[in-house]
Amino acid sequence: MMNLYERIIKKAPYGYAIYKFDLETNNETAAFTLIERNDAFIPLIEDELLNDYLDNVIDVMRASASFSFKWLYEKQDKWFHIHLYSPDVEHFIIEMMAIDDKDEVRNASLLKLMKTKYDSVENLLSHALDESLAITESEIGYIYYYDEDKKEFILNNWSSSVMDVCKVMEKETTYQLDATGLWGEAVRQRKPILVNNYSAPNSHKKGMPDGHAPLHRFLTVPVFDLDRIVAVIGVANKKGPYSQSDIYQLTLLMSSVWAFAKNIKANKEMNYLSYHDRLTGLYNRHFFEVEIERLNTKRQLPLSIIIGDVNGLKLTNDVFGHLEGDKVLKASAEVIKNVCRSEDIIARWGGDEFIILLPQTPTDVVSHICHRIELSMEELTDLSISPSISLGYATKFQESESIEALIKSAEDLMYKQKLTESKSQRSKIIDSMRQTLYEKKP
Numbered sequence: 001m002m003n004l005y006e007r008i009i010k011k012a013p014y015g016y017a018i019y020k021f022d023l024e025t026n027n028e029t030a031a032f033t034l035i036e037r038n039d040a041f042i043p044l045i046e047d048e049l050l051n052d053y054l055d056n057v058i059d060v061m062r063a064s065a066s067f068s069f070k071w072l073y074e075k076q077d078k079w080f081h082i083h084l085y086s087p088d089v090e091h092f093i094i095e096m097m098a099i100d101d102k103d104e105v106r107n108a109s110l111l112k113l114m115k116t117k118y119d120s121v122e123n124l125l126s127h128a129l130d131e132s133l134a135i136t137e138s139e140i141g142y143i144y145y146y147d148e149d150k151k152e153f154i155l156n157n158w159s160s161s162v163m164d165v166c167k168v169m170e171k172e173t174t175y176q177l178d179a180t181g182l183w184g185e186a187v188r189q190r191k192p193i194l195v196n197n198y199s200a201p202n203s204h205k206k207g208m209p210d211g212h213a214p215l216h217r218f219l220t221v222p223v224f225d226l227d228r229i230v231a232v233i234g235v236a237n238k239k240g241p242y243s244q245s246d247i248y249q250l251t252l253l254m255s256s257v258w259a260f261a262k263n264i265k266a267n268k269e270m271n272y273l274s275y276h277d278r279l280t281g282l283y284n285r286h287f288f289e290v291e292i293e294r295l296n297t298k299r300q301l302p303l304s305i306i307i308g309d310v311n312g313l314k315l316t317n318d319v320f321g322h323l324e325g326d327k328v329l330k331a332s333a334e335v336i337k338n339v340c341r342s343e344d345i346i347a348r349w350g351g352d353e354f355i356i357l358l359p360q361t362p363t364d365v366v367s368h369i370c371h372r373i374e375l376s377m378e379e380l381t382d383l384s385i386s387p388s389i390s391l392g393y394a395t396k397f398q399e400s401e402s403i404e405a406l407i408k409s410a411e412d413l414m415y416k417q418k419l420t421e422s423k424s425q426r427s428k429i430i431d432s433m434r435q436t437l438y439e440k441k442p
Contacts, residue, residue, distance in 0.1 A: 015041030015096035021061050021086075032057070032092075041096065042073070049073075049082065049094070060086050070099065070108055079108035106135055106249045110256050120268075121261045126157045128257040129233065133159055135253065136246045138235035140213055144175075146187060146222075146229050151177040153184075153232070162213050181206030186220040186232050192251065193220050196241040217242055223254045230258065277348040279326060280333035288347035288355060295345075295359050296403055304366045304395040306356040307410045308336070308373070309418060311388045313352040320384045328387050335376045339369060354389075355407075363395045390418035 009016055017037035032050065049071060050057060056067050066085035073080060083095040099108055109131035118124040125143050133141050140162045144153040155173040177184055182204040185193045195202070198215040208215075219242045223231040233254055238246075275287040283291075295303065310332050317325040329352065336346055336354055349355040358366060370391045377389050392414025396406045 010038045012038055013040060013097070015080075015094070017041045017094045019092055019094070020090060021057070021092050035091070041094075048075075053082075053084070057084060057092060060084050061089070061092055064089065070111070071096075072108070072112055079104075079112075106253050109135060110253060113257060114260060118264055121264050122156055124257065124261055124264060125231075128254065129157060129159055132233060132235055132250055132253060133161075135249050136219065136235050136242070137238050137240070138219075139237035141233065141235040143231060143233050145231050148228050153177070153180070156231070179206075182218070183220055183232075183234055186222045186234075187229055190222060190229065192222070192247045193218075194242050194247060195219075198236075219246055219250070221247060221250045221254060223258050225258060225262070280330055280348050282333050282337070282354070283345060283347040285347060285349055288345060288349070288357065291345050292357055292403055295357065298399045300359040301399065302360065302362050302395050302397050303406070304358040304361045304363065304393060305406050305410045306358065306366060306370060306391055306393045307349065307407070307414045308332075308354045308356075308389045308391045309414055310352045310354075311390060311418070312385055316385050324384045328383055328385065331380050331383060332377065332387060332389060335380065336373060339372045339376055361395070363393075366393045366395060390414050392417060 015038065018035045019032045020035055022031045022033075052071070053067075053069075056069075059065070060067050064086050066083065068081070068083045071080050071082045072078070079099040081097045081099060084092060085095075086092045113124065113127055113131060116127065118127075129141050129143050133139070141159045142162065143156040145156060146153055153175040175184075177187060180187075182193065182195065182202060185204050195218045198218050213236075215236050217238050218234065218236045219238075220232055220234040222229045223233065231254070233250065235250070275283060277284045310328060313325055313328060316328055329348075333346075333348070333354070336356065340346055340356060341358075343359060344361075345357040347355050347357075356369075358369070370393055373389065373391060377387055380387055392410045392412065394406050394409035394413065396403075
């Protein structure tokens with residue numbers, strides 16, 4: 001018969017389990033055997049928990065110490081307080097208690113979001129919506145970006161549960177503020193909007209399309225970045241009424257998520273700029289040099305290079321200013337991107353020079369690409385000059401040929417073409433400049 005203490009432990013609201021512990025002689029390999037656990041201890045939890053924190057168990061046993069932490073049981077998507085301690089040299093005890101306090105649930109959700117690696121802000125916000133539904137006990141939801149200048153909502157995502165019940169055939173993903181009904185009030189009033197009886201009359205409603213997911217209760221919260229609204233989150237159909245606590249938890253969670261999102265975006269932009277030319281959006285010289293080393297292999301032969309130099313750029317800068325010169329460079333970069341293939345590596349090589357690496361490309365194909373670039377440049381008509389480009393190319397057929405020699409051959413051919421055509425090209429550029437100046441001041 002159990003004594004009072006045993007009965008209390010058996011029926012306690014928190015999980016409790018005691019294990020016998022065996023540490024092998026090398027002090028690194030451990031084995032443990034369950035002696036007893038109470039009703040609240042989740043039977044399947046021990047393998048995952050102890051495998052994740054085995055090193056901590058060993059440390060606890062060695063020092064007869066204790067260790068506490070928060071732990072996510074992924075099979076139930078639920079957070080627990082875990083306390084490990086050792087009453088003697090042969091045993092250790094696990095106490096576990098579900099985190100039900102809303103502040104702690106929110107913090108645990110935020111911790112989960114921040115520990116996950118995201119490849120985009122969109123992916124982060126998608127997971128943040130899932131956590132928001134869990135925190136507010138809602139069935140469906142959405143997150144929209146908001147542009148205050150354009151007064152425009154752009155969808156990031158609906159919750160997957162919306163797609164199961166929404167039968168609208170043509171789902172909109174972009175809305176103007178003045179076209180929105182009740183859900184746009186979070187922006188118009190710049191505060192959370194809570195409705196616990198959605199079927200009741202409301203002057204802000206504009207109706208819903210046929211097949212829209214039914215709404216019973218609704219909460220929407222604006223997300224601020226300083227004094228500007230940058231997004232809105234909406235959740236709906238909680239079984240009980242929404243409260244100020246739901247507004248508080250959702251506001252704090254999304255404020256932290258947006259700060260995290262800004263970091264992801266900043267890191268992405270920094271990474272982009274480390275490999276791209278800021279003006280043209282092409283790869284920069286550093287990235288090109290890394291790629292040419294990577295692709296300088298026998299498998300990529302014949303390996304070809306094109307070098308191009310935009311004609312008349314200095315003259316354009318001197319006559320019309322650097323902004324017009326930048327337009328010529330950007331237009332030239334677009335021409336090259338449109339003509340080249342997806343596998344080609346295009347970079348800005350210098351001030352007015354571009355370089356293209358073409359893996360597995362014979363000379364005749366390279367010549368054809370150069371011809372298409374030249375023709376496409378002639379079609380640019382909305383600039384201050386009639387731009388042209390001098391091109392040189394070379395192809396490597398043997399693995400023993402050096403990249404330096406390949407680049408020099410292409411560069412020499414480009415300069416030869418530039419000298420050959422310099423008089424005619426300069427005359428053509430000056431004529432187009434005269435025409436432009438005449439149109440501006442007839």
